[in-house]
Amino acid sequence: MASLMDSESNRHFSLKPKARRWTDGQAWVNWSRHEAYLRSHPRWKAHQVASVAEESLRIIAKTPPPGRPEFQCRGLVVGYVQSGKTANFTAVAARAADVGYRLVIVLSGIHDSLRNQTQRRLERELVDVGVNWITLTDPECDFKEPEVANGFGATGTVLVVAKKIVPILERLNGWLEKLEGQLADVPLLLIDDEADQASINTRGNRRDPSVDEDRPVEDESPSPTNQLIRDLLRRCPRATYIAYTATPFANILVDPGALDNRVGEDLFPKDFVIQLPRPDGYTGTEELFGVTARHRNVLRVVDPNDVRALKSKRRKKGEPLVVHGALDLPQSLCDALLTFALAGAIRVLRGHQGVPHTMLVHVSQVQKDQLRIGDAIEEQIRAWFNYDRAEPGAIRGMMRSSLTDFGEVQLPADVDAVLDEAVRNLARLEVVVLNSTTGDELKYEERPGRQLIAVGGNRLSRGLTLEGLTIAYFLRTTTMADTLLQMARWYGFRDGYDDLIRIWTTDGIAEWFVELALVEESLRDSILVLDKAGRSPDEMAIRMRAHSKLLLTSKAKSQMLEMDARSWSAENPQTILFPLRDATLLERNLELASELLRAHPPTQMAHGGAIAHDVPAHDIADFLRHYEGHPNSVAFQGGEIADWIQERAVVGELTVWTVFVANPQRERQLLLGGEPYGLVHRSLTGNEAIGILTDPRHEGVDLHGGPDRYRVAATFNARMMRQDRPPERGLLLLYPLDPEPLQAHARAVLGVALSLPRTSDDGRSFIVNRGLLHG
Template identity: 25%
Template sequence: MEIQMQQETEEKFLPVFGIRATELFSRFASKLQPDELEKLKTETVSILKDCANPSLNKIQNTTNLVVGYVQSGKTMSFTALSALASDNGFRVIIYFAGNKNNLLDQTEKRLRKDLINDGKNRDFYKIHKNPDLGDLNKICNELQISSRPSILIVVLKNYKYIEQLAQIFDSQKIKNELKNSGVLIIDDEADQASLNGYAYKNSKSEEWEDDEYTATYKSIMNLRNSLPNHSYVQYTATPQGPLLISIVDLLSPKHHTVLTPGKSYTGGKTFFVDEPGLIIDIPDDEKFNSKRNNLTEPPESLITALQLHILSVAIVVKILKTEVFLSMMVHADREQDASQKFNSWVIDIIDGWIITLSSSENDVAYKTLIRQFEKNYEEAVREYKKHNETYPDFSEIKKHIPDIIKETNIELIISKSKRKSEDIPWDDYPSHILIGADMLNRGFTIEKLATTYMPRYSIGKSNADTIQQRCRFFGYKRKYLWSCRVFLPQDVQTEYREYVDHEEEMRKWLKENDSLEEVEQLLLHTPHLNATRRNILSKDIVTSKLSGWRKINAFQSNSIAPNKKLVEKFVADNERNFSLYKNFNSSDRNHRYLKLKMEEAVSFISEFIVQNMPDAARKQATLRYLKYLMTKQKTPLEFVYVIQMAYAGEPREREFNVETEKIDTELFSGHSPKGIEVYPGDREIKFEDSICIQIHNIKFKCENRKWAGKTAYTLAFYYPEDFATNYTGKLNESDL
């Protein structure tokens, strides 16, 4: 399978605001302050200008990364990007809208609202959801419409639907319509499902060609291969995957943009650094786990959280009237049985309160319940007092409590219920309580969330991106922030604080560094980010795949010319630095070498284009290995050997398989006793004190006219065994 490696385009273009982007931003002006709107414009242009120029009729593509906070407005960013892309020659915009149907439907609904605008912009945009070959003619017809609409394609992040899309774009009819125009792929939640899920398993195989690739990942590669001029933009709030080992492949981004949240955004820094009083402890004996601590009755902290939620609704909705409703989330455990248990408890508690409050005010149970609410009132207004904000007396709140409890809508959000965010009757009730786990994570919007109760029992250290995606309590909450409360166990709070430090430092690096390679180096060598270090290179990769000789085996016609230009320029620039390896008295066996500084070696390998997955993985792993070796604190590696094979002779002829586009015979010339000097074979042309890179110039031998007689350069790498030993010995086991 041929895969086109992303390439930086030489021809940059400056996006211009046309009628579509201007119209969209005029509507956004009612939601954003002037400086926020201007920032959105600037960042949208920044993202698009790094994309491949859509007006050039040539093979080109690029991959970019956009990093935002959780619940911070990434969707607004990519709808703005879509409108600007439509103004600037992108006729097709594809959205990978998550791997669940609720995320797919949510994205489609948002695009219809923001871009098509209740049909007012139907001349500008046509939308399709999960199209197949049956939609090919319709898409072709739409591409021929005189108003030149952009075709918006929303697709589930699943191999079945992405493969169908690849088949559509493989059609010659579509290719003809897309001449001199580009395709934009927007991968929402790019750290989920898109990346190769077999990365760890592949580290155990002995050769790159034996690697496996998840079906979704492979289908994305097939789609990109069917698009000659396209840009792939990854949106994520958790860039650990796209920035580290998970992208030692063809999805690796070359440019990045950090989104600025609006002024009213409240995220991890707000809750865990600036306003830690918004966090409330869940005692260890009230943490929930179906196996380790399967509670049999509702914990006191849950009852407290429910009462604080009712009090916050009274303050914010009924008295201050700054919101029309508020919500509470209960996230106990990923098992659906746990959500059902907590749902039953919440219903029983609310029903019990309704019965109690329906009795006489002189009833003992009534008085006891009101005293509980009055006791929690001090917590409910604590942050208002602290920040000198207006708040009501309990006597004013008390009269609203019975009605709020009776008007509370309770929703169980698990896969069995099939409830979506848009199915919730948000405006019909002043109070909502949503109970669930994984269904309430990524992509589910809990409107006006004020109170979060999350008693999950933490077993071992959580993945940073996983705990962040549970942060539904992040968002635009500034208007009612002093009524927000987040109930968490102490160990989970510690994980969040560590993550916030991690996130803020990463965003700082991303803003300050133009190159993702520079950011990656900071990540790899920062001690307090050890949780991410296991993603550098596994011990198995270093000791098996980065030892001995490894060759780049595949060739694609569109990479041969740029690689030839790269190698010949490199040789010309270093002509005076080469030395003869040894005189074997034959132009085919005489080779020369030079010592190349590590920085220059990294640059040379980076620019050498490879276009199939095993070779791309080999190349990227080599780059990471070199970067590690060159930055070791005690004994950094300063140079590598570059060996130009048969430098004075003709290109060496090799059998070529047209179907696989690989050399069918051995790249290396073997041992030969003939001649004045015994030739040890190409494998012995190496040094043991550093990594070696052989440059081979070969001539294809085959019957195919396209390939026969064509010459091309390829590379072979030699990794001395001592370096693998040194690598795995120096790194702590916990780092691997």
């Protein structure tokens, strides 16, 4: 930890000169060309390119210099669902090539559609504009072992974009196996897109037979995909693994100490976790379901009867499947279809011709349901036009009703023109059923102006971008928060049509998403705390807020999960156990207090002590981390409290502090921060323990009316003081204790206490990785 500063002109402990990065002075050839490509496209604004530049540099600087002899780096980058993670790792790959990584492998999901989409993008934005790239995959072909195994003789960087499935990973491992002994000079960057899918070890780890000879080793092997990824990394003496996901719950819960005797350490992001900034113009959970959603008109509630009408009933084995007729679409889905045609018309009249426009229909993971619903939608559209021929103007009337139900929206033309275009647009609608049976693709690049209704299940649940999405009809339920967030494909960038987003779903699912907005916010805050504290992920647990109805991830992926209700809301933690025999440690604590008081000198004498006002939270956190208590102390853990304070400060709580130093009028005094303070008398109640450290009146020294406002007979109500304390203000209490009654061989013994307000995490349940909770 950085030492406290002792400067009258600069009183913030953690103010440090900007640290040099090992990447400073690097020539960025590939990155510069990639950056020029981005700037040449009108959809990329200058500040967006600048953000990609800054974040990609921040990430590559977190990796070890590739020139080091050996390293195994593990990192995690957390983005938002459909928010530009691919743009970030493309930029990171460009920079990786520039700093000397010779092999870049991108594991892009488990479906061909996403892998092919990623391959095309990397070729267009990276390979075609860059220098010295050698590609071993193409848009039509996944990885196949090259005829000449060693492609690293020439200068350049080899690029592989592969599906994250066992057969492909086995081919990659087989290829690297043939290069054994030649990989010392081939630094590897492995980018794992959608890293919480398939990559997580849901089984065991083989133990070292020399230590656990009586334990079976084969039965404890890691799950196949996880094992193969770890084996890829193990084969390269210099390897960096960067996981990318918007739902990192499972990645954070990987066992940080897991080791397999054949494939090495697991994929816990021990070296860094980076939260990407919220992109400009992004529409996410907060906008659609959080506090800001109150001013939008997004949600439409689907009746439970409509849900039952669309899903196949559960049937016993041997029973025939009973399906609904093709025309039996519930009214809610009919309304959604008409609204989609209307939204497309508005977009066309706004000048959005020749760009994708998509509707999501995600009702069931059962392919028979998907096929039946796709057929029913096509039949319904035909039926509307047949009806319109018999009753001219019928569709126009339905569109007028849909426009009324749409709510307030800025129309680009008069109502009649909008309705005319909506009727024409209804005829343009195309239904695409996306599953392994149909083999259909979205084909945005080949036919960019399509008005698509995408019906599907698992293929729509992760990674694949639904471009121009406005209308979602979403009934898919799950028990896991990460799965639900990934299935919500309505997130992303909606420049010029953000006001047209409408979501049909059930009341229950909507409530899940409302709480998920809080879960996401809490997670990102905790990652920010980690960064501000300057700690690595294996030093400080990331706390994730539990969801009241959903698991954060599957039980198989969360074996290290531990519920952690650690909150010091409205509490008064204090030191009552001291290392009285360790004179050196006691002296360090006194010097720590002196440095704090020199940086923030008290300006007021009142209530039996000296008071310093408006001390920033990070200085208090630094002090608590440095303060060394008794090794057996349970009640007061300075490092854990410091982490919690910084976590609360991120959300606007405990941001400003008062420091109070008890100063009784006694002859025995001590210099702290250059000023004399009377020593406080406390007696031993045990070997190295005192009874109570704090004087209850001191908890009110900075409250309105002071301690006397809380006087009850001959004592003071400290609990009420904490209840009345503003949530943004904390109080640090320092007690320089007389060493004589404590039988301590030191100038004094520093006692520390805090008076804490009620904070918003009071009573909340949090989840942590138990491998880090007590570390």
